[in-house]
Amino acid sequence: MxxxxxxxxxxxxxxxxxxIDGVVRDVAGSYRRAIADTVEHFTGGAYRxxxxxxxxxxxxxxWNNDWEASQELVYRYFEEQGQQRHQVALDYxxxxxxxxxxxxxxxxxxxTGYICDEALLLQPSYLENLTAAGIPWGFFSGAPCAEAAYVxxxxxxxxxxxxxxxxxxxxxxxxxxLLAAVHQLENQSSIDTATPVxxxxxxxxxxxxxxxxxxxxxxxxxxxxxxxxxHLQHTPDRLDAYTANLKQAGAIVIFNNVQELTPxxxxxxxxxxx
Numbered sequence: 001m002x003x004x005x006x007x008x009x010x011x012x013x014x015x016x017x018x019x020i021d022g023v024v025r026d027v028a029g030s031y032r033r034a035i036a037d038t039v040e041h042f043t044g045g046a047y048r049x050x051x052x053x054x055x056x057x058x059x060x061x062x063w064n065n066d067w068e069a070s071q072e073l074v075y076r077y078f079e080e081q082g083q084q085r086h087q088v089a090l091d092y093x094x095x096x097x098x099x100x101x102x103x104x105x106x107x108x109x110x111x112t113g114y115i116c117d118e119a120l121l122l123q124p125s126y127l128e129n130l131t132a133a134g135i136p137w138g139f140f141s142g143a144p145c146a147e148a149a150y151v152x153x154x155x156x157x158x159x160x161x162x163x164x165x166x167x168x169x170x171x172x173x174x175x176x177x178l179l180a181a182v183h184q185l186e187n188q189s190s191i192d193t194a195t196p197v198x199x200x201x202x203x204x205x206x207x208x209x210x211x212x213x214x215x216x217x218x219x220x221x222x223x224x225x226x227x228x229x230x231h232l233q234h235t236p237d238r239l240d241a242y243t244a245n246l247k248q249a250g251a252i253v254i255f256n257n258v259q260e261l262t263p264x265x266x267x268x269x270x271x272x273x274x
Contacts, residue, residue, distance in 0.1 A: 012134050012189070014196045014223075014266055017181050020141035022202030023258050024122055025151050028231035030114035031066050034103040038070040039077070041098055042090060047077045051231055052238060059245045061204040064142045064172040067096050104147070115150060121230070124156050126259045133263035136189050138162030140181045140199070140209075142171055162188070173208035175216055196221035196270055200258055202229050207249035221274055226251035227258050 021027045032054055040048040049057075053073070063069040071092060078088045105113030130137050138161060141148045145165035152158045162184045169177030182197055197220060199210040210224035226246035232239045233256060246254055252269060255261060 012136060012191055012195055013263075014135060014198055014270060015182055015185050015191065016130060016135055016137045016198045016200065016261070016266070017178060018137065018139050018258065019199075019201035019203075019206050019227075020139055020143055020148055020151060022121075022229045023200055023227050024139075024156075025118040025120055026230050027118060028229065030103060030118050032231075033114050034099050035066055035070045035073070037102045038095060038099045039073045042070075042074045042095060043077050047073075049073050055232070055238065055242060058203050058205070059242070061173060061208050061249060064203065064205040065166075067092070067099055068171075070099055071095055111150070115147060118151065119230075120151070120155060121227075122156075122258050124158070127156075127158070130263060135263060135266060136185045136191065138164075138181045138185050140164045140169075140177045142166055172203075172205040173212055175209050175213035178209050178213050179216060194220055196223060198223045198225055198261075198266065198269070200225045200227060200261060202227045204245050204249040207246055207251050211250040221270075223252050223269055224250045225261055225269075226254035228254060228256050 018024060021031060028051065032051065035054060036048050036050075054069070057063050057069055057073065063072060071090065074090060074095075075085050075088060079085065100108065101113070103113050103115055104111045105116075127137060139148065139152065141163070143165060145163070145167050148163055148165045152161055152163065162181055164177040164181045164184075169180055178197075178199055185191060186193060186195075197210075197213070199206065199213070199222065201207065201209070201224070207224040207226060210222045214220075214222040226243075228239065228242065232242050243254055252272070253265075
């Protein structure tokens with residue numbers, strides 16, 4: 001699929017930018033499994049974080065980078081044992097290499113790791129429906145470019161979609177990457193610079209990114225749409241807490257699956273008072 005057909009006049013209703021992890025693909029058994037493996041390894045097998053542990057960390061809104069999240073969980077474990085961070089012999093690059101050996105696999109040129117088993121959370125037909133409705137779309141993700149492209153091009157069959165990835169911008173909740181994705185779509189489609197932007201994500205950091213974009217461009221409407229990760233949807237107590245965190249961070253509406261954000265729902269959101 002190509003986005004060439006999505007070029008519209010400047011009368012489009014909204015621009016939609018998607019996060020990837022937890023929105024386009026389920027990462028509970030891949031990125032999060034790699035976090036758990038990494039923390040367990042660098043704590044000498046003493047601590048393996050649970051999904052709840054990782055959710056709590058992510059709810060702080062600043063741990064979008066999973067390498068940094070892994071490092072932070074290692075540090076916090078040793079702090080609980082009475083050590084200070086400078087006493088922990090932890091090489092960040094070695095930690096990254098270990099993480100990637102689990103997520104991508106031991107051969108960085110021929111991936112066989114957890115990334116190969118991720119379930120898709122949307123289908124190409126969903127994006128085609130947005131295009132048919134005159135709604136331009138793109139992606140802003142904290143994942144490395146190669147890993148984002150693996151799912152967008154390799155799994156979904158998208159042909160050079162607008163993508164801002166880890167190498168292209170500072171980490172969330174810094175809004176630079178979101179603004180860059182929007183700018184690319186504006187240039188492609190001759191979109192009015194006042195067109196509302198919807199950012200779809202599954203974490204507090206995603207919602208804060210939309211909030212911070214509003215501070216940079218206050219004359220434009222920025223709408224944060226939350227998606228509940230699949231691993232939470234069968235645990236009501238954790239689901240309620242996660243939902244509350246997303247709302248507190250600025251989510252206007254929250255869905256169980258991204259494909260619930262249909263063109264008609266988008267127009268409903270735009271009709272709500274700003």
